[in-house]
Amino acid sequence: MASQSSQGSKLSSQEQSALISDIVLYILSQDHTKYPIKRQDIVKNVLKTHGRHYKHIMNEAAHVLTEIFGMKLVEIEHSSNMKQYILVNNExxxxxxxxxxxxxxxxxxxxxxxxxxxxxxxxxxxxxxxxxxxxxxxxxxxxxxxxxxxxxxxxxxxxxxxxxxxxxxxxxxxxxxxxxxxxxxxxxxxxxxSRRELLNFVSLVYGCDPKNWVTQYQEVLQAESEKEKKREEDGK
Amino acid sequence: MLRVPSNYRDLHKRFLQILMNRRMVSYEDAFRLFCKMYQSEEPDEEEATAGPCPKDMELAVSIINKVIKGLNMEIRCAQDEITPAKYYLLVNTVDSHISRTFSKFSAAELEFFKTVLSEIVTSEDGCISSTACLNLNSSLPGNMTKSDTEALLEKFCKYQWLYQKDGKVHLTILSIVELEPLILSAYEDYVNICRLCKRIVMQGYRCDRCLALLHLHCVHLYTKGVDRIHSCPVCSADQPEMLAAVKNIPFHSGDDNRIPSASSRENKTGKGSARK
Missing domain, CATH: 1.10.10.1210 (MAGE homology domain, winged helix WH2 motif)
Known part of the structure; x- marks a missing residue:
């Protein structure tokens, strides 16, 4: 099956969903290390001869990770020829x-x-x-x-x-x-x-109101509104 | 393009994440967590003060299961063979090369587990002594010392593949449920099927005439009716011992096995009707 499809350019929808779910499982299986996942490892371990479909399959896998598990696959710029990703959980x-x-x-x-x-x-x-x-x-x-x-x-x-x-x-x-x-x-x-959680934690240690840390509190509000904006954009 | 139903929300994602992390959560614990998340996710719900009932959690689990089916994952509810506690288990329904190759265990470690599994499944009591287990290192390739084996056994216990109690090594309910297809195909001649629920059974009540093995929780249901049947469901031999075998096990009252925690739902009916 693998050799056939590497010659043909199109994947059947079954092959496609199998690859997507394999990538999702692979990424989740690596998550406990929290290390970035390299593009070349994804190709080597999962996609193998289907490397040319990388972009499409990865987009779908990222979509699954967000919609089903609530985690975001973030691409990290390392160097131009080395793509890597981290799986970021919802704060x-x-x-x-x-x-x-x-x-x-x-x-x-x-x-x-x-x-x-x-x-x-x-x-x-x-x-x-x-x-x-x-x-x-x-x-x-x-x-x-x-x-x-x-x-x-x-x-x-x-x-x-x-x-x-x-x-x-x-x-x-x-x-x-x-x-x-x-x-x-x-x-x-x-x-x-969550910056808010951190500030609450620090305030608890010092026994004061989080709002007393004016600069940090502003940063909390700012980060939250940025994230909210981003979520709305993603949702569109 | 994947489509997720609109009733699949953050609540479900959080519940799934917890199960992925813990793999095995007792029904009571799961419900406690579910209530906590439910209250933080749906603060606007009018009935939020009444809190969810176990039925809400079961509904949520079935929604999750529909969504993760395509990834060959499933949340199953199963009852422990010894303590009759119910658990939610996150299992892989298909043995994929991905989960096998990239597990937290090396190939050699998995080989050790396979040997232990084989010993347990082919044993008479559905468990082996810890000493016998530690001696298995000699039958494996590579140079595993006794203390390596001991550490490895502990690792498998930590990840809930095995558990040790009173000097015996058992399979956890997580392993039994997840490996059921594998055990059924590879150990067809050894494995016992409980005649009452038709599922695999490692430890339970054994009929002294036909040697059929039955889950204790199944025997409990079978014998608790008004007429207190105590004949073997397989060979009909009279088994007065049956009643004694399940007498001291703390089953939930009103437990009907199919619908978990029916009793706690009954307690909630007052609130449930108030919600309507």
Whole structure:
């Protein structure tokens, strides 16, 4: 069957839906790593000889992921010849996160991630690495490069794992010499993490009203209206 | 182009996501989650204060099932063989090379599972001792040590393919339901079919004459009628033991097996009629 259709240019609708559902299953099966999915891997593992139908099939698969599972397949610009995607969950759905079950190490990472994203958010969107490490040291989460018994190798998580998962960006400050780095929110965090929830969390810690953080509160409202606008555009 | 019915909403997507993450959720837990989501999704509903009833959840599940059918997924409701608890299970209805190749387990690990499965299915009691299970490493290619095997067994338990209790390894209800087609075709001569519900049974009540194996929850339904039948449904031998076998199992009162949690629905009828 495969050889036939690679010669012919058209796929039967059955072949097409089989490929779409295979791609959806493949993308979902990779989701637990949170790593970007490369175009070449999708072709190699699923489409195989049907590579020429890539664009059409991927559009349909993205549609299925949104309409059935409520997740968005976002294309990430990496370099011109390497397309990759991340699967971003609906930020509203993360309310259910306490009802989901993850392995213990993943739960630890989620806690760490919330702290780090909160710090970046409250600091106006960017945090220098030395500020980050002193913050985590003060919280007793980091102690030099010693592995923490609950969180593990914190610095490696921050600068390698979370970067790869696109929760944070860890980039060199231009023209710094010796090179210095800073943290920002990554692509996935922007799509998936609710700023309002974060601000509520921080306010709870400080025992104050979220509206007292004027700048951050404005940002919450702005991000929400942007997302609302985007949703309406998508819905059309 | 895929078309999703208009009554498939965020509520359904969230419920599906939870099941995809947990694979196996008890009926009570599922209902608690459903109520929580229902209230946050439909705050405008006039009856929101009354809350949904289990029937609403079952309706939602059937809507989800229609939508995910094309992906060969299904949410099934099944009853555990030992504790009679009901579960919602998210199963793949077709063994696809995608889910097999890109699972959380390596080929060697899946090979180990296959061996364990075979031992359990061909065993007399529908389970094997943990020690026997750990000794299976010797029959496998590769150099798996005892502690590797132990860690692997734990991994399969964590992902709810297997579970361990009192030194025995059992298949979870998730595995039984999902692997039913495979077990039926590969172990035709070993597998037991409960004569009361016509589904696969690994552990239950065994007739001491014809050796037919029946689910305890099926036996419970079968014997609970007014005349308290206690003859084997297969060979008609008198089985007074049958009544004793299900006596101490905490079945829900008013449980009718086909419609889950009929009892909790009855409790809600007052509210239900008020909604009309």
């Amino acid at each position: 509203q759905f993360l309310r259910d996160v306490s009802d989901l079950k993850w392995p213990e190490e993943v739960e630890a990472q989620q806690v760490l991630l919330m702290l780090l994203l909160s710090l970046i958010f409250m600091s106006g969107g960017v945090v220098k690495e030395e500020v980050m490490s002193s913050f985590l040291t003060r919280l007793g989460i980091m102690n030099g490069r010693k592995s923490h018994e609950y969180f593990g190798d914190v610095w490696k998580l921050l600068t390698v794992e979370f970067v790869r998962q696109m929760y944070v960006e860890y980039v060199r400050i231009p023209e710094s010499n010796p090179p210095k780095y800073e943290f920002r929110w990554g692509h996935r965090a922007k799509g998936e993490v």
